[in-house]
Amino acid sequence: MREIYRGKAKTVYEDGDEVVMEFRDDITAFDAVKHDQIKGKGFYNAQTSAKMFTLLEKSGIKTHYIGMDGDTRMRAKRVEIVPLEVIVRNIGAGSITKNYPVKEGTEFKRPVVLFDLKNDTYHDPLLNEDIAEALGASSREEMGRMRDLALEVNGILKGFFAGHGIKLVDFKLEFGRYGKELLVADEISCDTCRFWNEKNESLDKDLYRFDKGDVLAGYKKVYEIVTSAL
Ligand SMILES: Nc1ncnc2c1ncn2[C@@H]1O[C@H](COP(=O)(O)OP(=O)(O)OP(=O)(O)O)[C@@H](O)[C@H]1O
Numbered sequence: 001m002r003e004i005y006r007g008k009a010k011t012v013y014e015d016g017d018e019v020v021m022e023f024r025d026d027i028t029a030f031d032a033v034k035h036d037q038i039k040g041k042g043f044y045n046a047q048t049s050a051k052m053f054t055l056l057e058k059s060g061i062k063t064h065y066i067g068m069d070g071d072t073r074m075r076a077k078r079v080e081i082v083p084l085e086v087i088v089r090n091i092g093a094g095s096i097t098k099n100y101p102v103k104e105g106t107e108f109k110r111p112v113v114l115f116d117l118k119n120d121t122y123h124d125p126l127l128n129e130d131i132a133e134a135l136g137a138s139s140r141e142e143m144g145r146m147r148d149l150a151l152e153v154n155g156i157l158k159g160f161f162a163g164h165g166i167k168l169v170d171f172k173l174e175f176g177r178y179g180k181e182l183l184v185a186d187e188i189s190c191d192t193c194r195f196w197n198e199k200n201e202s203l204d205k206d207l208y209r210f211d212k213g214d215v216l217a218g219y220k221k222v223y224e225i226v227t228s229a230l
């Protein structure tokens, strides 16, 4: 298979109209200023993602997921990634507490959906429909569809994790264009979600970002929950 992209955490190979994504043990934060390798992290993220996509598919959401090729490789439909990150926030944490007058731990009455431009050079700036259209990144109509889908995904994932004593604080989705469809693509894992346990302790990449504790133990905990339940 031909390698088509080596990102910060995954390597992507093309295989006809499919891709194979290898989840590596690399972990990065703050625009990759901080980077390390944590043995086993790729495995947990690949497996957690696979279960999350399976749960979404069962709930009627279309995703790029086809199946697993071994422990750390995911086979998916090859899509054209919409160059936006769609972020859903249920509880205030991370950048929203820095950029807005929101205290960490604030529960929003309704989920907050935000769009960032996927562009490391510009540090993934927040954008709205007008600038997304001006940049040719997405259209108002497509952003509306992604917003609706992201809220549906939020309902499914939040409900699932609540049933296991875990709060889904926020998460990031990437969508892919596939013919006329928009598929949930990329990954859904401890790298892309914030999860808090009953004591509001992180079980996600914040463990790494802020040196809050055993990173792999948090990833493993989420992996164990999703693999035993799904
Ligand atoms: N089904 C898919 N088809 C094609 N590309 C995909 C698919 N799912 C995810 N991708 C892309 O594959 C890459 C995965 O690599 P990784 O997550 O390591 O990238 P990254 O370093 O986060 O960089 P970036 O997301 O900014 O490109 C991402 O660019 C992601 O958008």
Ligand SMILES: [Mg+2]
Pocket: 007, 008, 009
């Ligand atoms: Mg990525």
